[in-house]
Amino acid sequence: MSGPIKDFAALKSLRAEIKAKEEARKAAEEERLRREKESRRDAELFRSAIGEVAPLRSAPKVQPVTPRPAPIARQHLADEQAALQESLSDEFNVDTLLDTDEALSYARANIGPDTLRKLRRGHWVIQAQLDLHGLRREEAREALAEFLRNAVKRGIRCVRIIHGKGLGSVNKEPVLKSKVRSWLVQKEEVIAFCQARAADGGAGALVVLLKA
Missing domain, CATH: 3.30.1370.110 (Ribosomal Protein S8; Chain: A, domain 1)
Structure with missing residues (x-):
């Protein structure tokens, strides 16, 4: 009976590892959103403190045209996350x-x-x-x-x-x-x-x- 228990324990450990990675990702995302919220709040406080301002007059400048970075497709990120969750172990005894x-x-x-x-x-x-x-x-x-x-x-x-x-x-x-x-x-x-x-x-x- 030791064989099947060991196999299921290994599978359970693998699922726990995947769950831990997912929780860590969610925590990192929540922290990023919190920081963005604080940054927006600080910016609003700064604008409220200095009031309305007018830009200084200056001679027109030629702005170099720089290519914008290509957006990261949401589906691509979703596929990468799915691949992480679907990782397979060579140690699993079937x-x-x-x-x-x-x-x-x-x-x-x-x-x-x-x-x-x-x-x-x-x-x-x-x-x-x-x-x-x-x-x-x-x-x-x-x-x-x-x-x-x-x-x-x-x-x-x-x-x-x-x-x-x-x-x-x-x-x-x-x-x-x-x-x-x-x-x-x-x-x-x-x-x-x-x-x-x-x-x-x-x-x-x-x-x-x-x-x-």
Whole structure:
């Protein structure tokens, strides 16, 4: 029983870390707003104290034209914050959460066994896929997080993740196979996944079901 407890404790610690970062960001934003409010108040007090003033007359001056800095898109900032909250850990041990069948299927606790059966049989049409061939671990992790985030935005339910069979790697071992499963379990939008059918990639791919 020590294995699952350790895994859930690690997941809980990860969520606590993300929550702490979010709280720190909110605190920094509140402090910035407070300082801006104080600055506006001081400026109003200064203007009230000196009263109306007239500018001194001076000869016209040529003002150099300087380009204004490009505004930072709000959506870009939102995407960066989402990426921070969706950071994935390589230390998360998923083995104890997977079914003991040969396909190492997974479904969240509130998902009935019928969902996995339908997923294995191809009940849901694969609407998008991500091929991780040739990517390093860090690159694959970032690509997977971005792919799932975009899939949820587009309302996609079923996707295929191609991690490969490891035929071209050292010792012919599928390096990304276990990592991809571990990363998927940590994503809240993922409710189930299983090994793809032979026609869809077999042992070299996973079919993933996302939240509606």
